[in-house]
Amino acid sequence: MPDPFQLIVGLGNPGPDYARTRHNAGFWCIDRLARKYACRFRSETRFAGDLARLSDGDLDCWLLKPATFMNHSGRAVQALLSFYKLDIEQTLVLHDDIDLPPGTVRLKTGGGHGGHNGLRDLIQQTGSNAFSRVRIGVGHPGHRDRVIDSVLGRAGAEEQRLIDEAIDDVLVLMPDILRGRMQKAMTVLHTVAPVDTDSTDGD
Secondary structure, three states: OOOOOOEEEEEEOOOOOOOHHHHHHHHHHHHHHHHHOOOOOEEEHHOEEEEEEEEOOEEEEEEEEEEOOOHHHHHHHHHHHHHHHOOHHHHHEEEEEEEEEEOOEEEEEEEOOOOOOOHHHHHHHHHHOEEEEEEEEEOOOOHHHHHHHHOOOOHHHHHHHHHHHHHHHHHHHHHHHHHOHHHHHHHHHHHOOOOOOOOOOOO
């Protein structure tokens, strides 16, 4: 029987200037997860982020939104893992992914950071890449020189609709995902959008 996740992390940049930018797709997802389970975030200085507790039947885990800006996301995660003595293997990270088109979601365990600075810092700070991920496609601008402006910019109306619908698909499956039933969730998501079932690739 799979172990449930103990910590869910949404990656993004804090503040109103970044709230609707593509890079905040992880924040969008975790905020909607919190609303789904009637959780309320509170600012926690010791964890350099906003924290909520999700408790519903057999589900019991922390929700974390680092307030350190994307490039230093790992500091908040490591602080919480250390304080509560949680396992990195039972951590699920929700984040944007430029290598996936809008409307696509993939689940993955392990692997590299793929150039994502939030994941890069998380791996560096925790010393492990063994966490699981919900990769929310936001699309690639077509050239590497335009990536920063793209992720720090807003999606167009149609792209935003596709991203929101992809998050809807994930939220429907969250009861299984939170319980660690990743393969079951991946099988269902595969009928909605292409899903990467390789947990060991380097992206």
